[in-house]
Amino acid sequence: MVKDKFSLKSMKKSNTELILSIILKNQPISRANISKMTKLSRAAVSSIVQNLLDEGFISEIGVDREQTGTGRKGILLEGNRNFVTVGFDINSNLDRLICLDINGNVVEKAQFTRKNVDFIEEIRDSLKMFFSSSKLKGKNIKSVGIAFPGFVSEKENIIAITPYLRNENNFSALKELENTFGIPFRFENKAKLMTIAEKNYGYGKDSKNMLFINIAVGIGSGLFIDGKMYKGSSNLSGEIGHFKIMDEDGDECVCGSRGCLETVLSSWGLVKRYNKFSASKIEGQYRSDVVVERALEGDETAVKVIEEAGHYLGFVLANISNVLNLDLIVIGGSNPVRNCDIFKQKLVKDFDRYSLGVIRREVEIKF
Structure with missing residues (x-):
């Protein structure tokens, strides 16, 4: 019995997502045409559409004047333009916020320098300033998604470890923020969110088995297997x-x-490796851009450090590909080393060296 209830709940959720997707891609559209496209009964479509109307996801905008026949004309549906969500991107020194409507249009965006005070207080203050924007007046803010550079456990809704921010280990902040603003909040690992974006809007649109690598202050990744995001037992x-x-x-x-990959490839890792072998030290823990600049100017130590990073990432990716039989690997992130030809050439060369021939022929690497 429990299993049957769970199956019905999952089916309704899946159908709701399908119908909302159909509406947003084909708006304006009538219930009758949704039923034809989804093969769902009109009763099922009407029930789900009513729920979407009640929750503010969609709006009715009038009758379908192009409908033929003598029957009652259908009511057209479209995404509710006042339904908006907020994305909050937390970085080590800067917070970026963006508000999108249900169609993906940008309503407002802003950025704030981190003050490194209490974590919840900082999020709360940034959101209050952001929500005060005149462009958000009259908008129905439904939720806030927070991209976080750390481990986010779905089982316990906690950020398990956040090495690049101060005093943010092992806590649950969702309830406190939800109580303050009266809307749902969701934390997620930044690399996973970047992977989802790459799958939906970037190189990964046609990929079934894709690995995305985020090279930034730290190193993260996300994985799609058989077209589905792989999260592990607790995300x-x-x-x-x-x-x-x-x-x-x-x-x-x-x-x-x-000996982690991060020690040779992250922003701080590249700077630390360079300073370890060079007499001409780089000031600034995360200035990997300077390492890249010096490599392009012919600095042998900088070239060595960047080639080392390319070698080890190529080695790691080849072994992962040998296990998972990927069809696409995307290298992204804010670290400028990912666009450096010295790095890219070494990565591809050693990926070819360590991957199985038949596997290598099936995987594409994009930068």
């Missing part, structure tokens, strides 16, 4: 930055271990 998958590439004599990582 903690994708921590490719902590793939071990060296023994205990490797540099120390922010996670407390040694």
